[in-house]
Amino acid sequence: MSKSKPKVPSFFQRIPHAITMLFGIIVLVTVLTYILPAGTYERILVDGRNTVVPNSYQTIVGTPVGILDMFKAIPLGFKEAVEIIFIVLAGGIMFGFMEKSKAVENAVGTMVKKLGLKNKHMIIVLMTFIYGILGVAVGYENNIAMVPIAAVLSLALGGDLILAAGISVGAMTIGFGLSPINPYTVGTGHKIAELTMFSGALLRSILCFSALGIMAYYNVRYFKKITLDPNKSLGKGLDVNELALSRPIQEYQLNRKNWMVISIFLLGLLAVLYGVFNLHWYINELSAVFLIIALLCGLVSRMSATTMSETTLKAVALAAPGAFMVGFATSIKVLMEMGSISDTISFQLSNMLQGLPLYASAICMSISQTVINFFIPSGSGQALATLPVMLPLGESLGLTRQITILAFQIGDGLSNLVNPTLGGLIAMISMCRVPIDRWVRFIFPVLISILFLAFTTLIVAVAINYS
Template sequence: MPTPTPWYARIPPPLIMLFAIVVFVAVMTYVLPAGHYERIEVAGRMRVVPGSYGTVDSTPIGILQLFRAFPEGYKVATPIIFICLASALMFAILKATRTIENAVGRLLYKLGTKRAELILVLLTFFYGLLGIMVGYENNIAMIPIGAVVVLALGGDLVLAAGVSAGGMTVAFGLSPINPYTVGIGHEIAELPLFSGAGLRSVLCFGALAITAAFNVRYFRKIRRAPETAIGRGLDERGLALAKPLDEYAVSGRDWLLLALFGDGLAWVLYGVFNLGWFINDISAVFLVVFVVMAACSGLSLSQISAAGMKGIAEMAPATFIIGMAATVKVLLEQGQIQDTISYGLAQALQGLPTYLSAVGMSIGQSGLNLLIPSGSGQALATLPVMIPLGEALGLSRQVSILAFQVGDGVTNLFNPSLGGLVAMLSLCRVPFDRWLRFVLPLTGIILVWAWLGLLVAVAIGYS
């Protein structure tokens, strides 16, 4: 009797998933009426005017227009694509000189691998704090370091992604000080910036603790039964330690390159917090650090070139998918159905009981997140509509913003349209189907935790 095909074997790769979403959006331009809200500029941002939705002449997407949208999508995604390539170049030098491998090997020799579970917990929270304090795509350069450490502890690449990409995604999505969701939401709702941080912090750090416990549980499982590892057979070359821990030493050159790398990250932090830097500025810093590290690496010009091209080649599939994800946004705008979808979501929530409407708002935002993965883009498109609707349903403005944040943030864990996630998984060499096998149970647990937080927020009149 043939063995039944497991569900995860039928998951298409993200390239196919995204193409299906692109085609779906194009078809929807023939089904949904075109419409738009009026917008006004407030503090340099275009904000929707509540109650201003109206239909307009349809602009359905034809075949040629569908494929013409792809280069437009790549144009929109250029900053994210370039920061991925710049971080790949920077890590290529550290990889070619074995600097990260030497440093991790020596560190674990000093710490001992008997504290592996504690190290996994601390590492999950470390990446979570990066997500809270620094941002998302800004931290892409830190992902390979987590992969080297987790493999050295006896984990696999899927666990490496769970610790680094998982911890960062959860914390960034539920961050009490997320400027792209909470910050814009408070600006729209005319609330004090980052007010209500107490409850948001409990939700965020509780979700991080759940993620850390989930990672440790998976680690115990694959140590007990290696054949159950989801990451079994993935390419670990260049990331796994090549010799016993007691044989590693950190040379003077390694210390110099690590110092340059650390100085670059410090430079980025200073620019983000004090100079208002964004992705292009960070990319420029990464390129400067790459050039300086290359000059100090002792590698020949041909070795530097080969290492850089290899790093770019490894990142290329992720950047291709990032551009395709941006194509969805382009088609929504060209077909003029983005506002129609937001309006439909608002209409669907009317008449629901108060508690159910809060959860329903987060579920609706979760679906919208697959089409508009940009948190700031979603906030500007939907919150001006959702906040007045929430008040009519008995929800405070803080609860409406929290519902939006939960819907946007938690589903980022499995969103194929989120370019940063795809890039991080690429750096960990984890195919999307294997990532879904790992992360979907975690996503369900964190959603339940977040929805409980939403219900508590409604019960206490969170404002």
């Protein structure tokens, strides 16, 4: 009797744990500081921000990172990422109070009851686009408080936490990354290129909403797959305690306290939107608003001081793994700065584009921005570091400035779907309690499909001399 051969794990099943993956990148960057020459561009202050001077790259004395400094970069990464780390905790505390009040569970249960379980697929598509529009219009980390709601919704529909991340994090990352009005990438790029702010919005809008359509399709497809065979769920074994609905859908309704909690949450979101767009609020102000919402939710729910204290610590415990991952990922950026190799990578990649055919140069420029994004995960930071170099290079290759910025936006925005060094991504998938290794297994086919669409759009842009 012949023995059956053991099943060989697929490529995605071999993706290491998130901690292992990030530590591997830390070791790789440390090694690169010994291989790559240290170098820097000259920078000048423009409107309060450091901008690269084209053709100013020069090598400098190398500062390779030793073993002690490699591990020292980890606490320094936590220090640099403290604002994002705390907003993960603050968002977790706020959601913990809302969950304790049963307002989120009752609201989601009531919504699903009203729309009907027969319309599950429509709900998934609708919510994917709603989260995508939040990414387009509001921003990225600004939406972190909305992520856990998708977790409750997905479980209420019979999905899992991976689907929740697809509906919320996937859609918001695509919406923000390809937004025609993204102030950090398109806005900064247009300012550097001296183009009309947010010009060329039609082509970008078509690309953005088509990409969200692909995300919605994959979400529904994944939901159908795990509904037919729960064993195919990538979310098996993930902690769904206090996220899943506790009773049948037909029993849900909103009471007065629930409405008060939801009203406080919505008023808090309105305050955030007003502050972001009118008062230049950022992460610390958002964290403060989240904490105020949490306190008010506890008070209107008539929680005792002991209950509020226990709820806070329980929420912190659930949010702590994600907060840790944010600091751990940021240590990679610290290592790049220690070894002075960020500008070297940008310089070498820009040199590789010389002499390429017109259409290939546009696509390769986008790919080079993808590579750079893993080392400079900030959209505006990457724009300020690379576009002063890429814009004149693109013109010498025959690409308009608008095409160069589109290539930059695609390379930066889409790679954020799988970028382990992006604190915002790590923070938001952690709010769905999804580790990055499982997230990559889910989102990678989506990324490939959207990249094909984006590169096709780039080819069209070159063909019509997009300007």
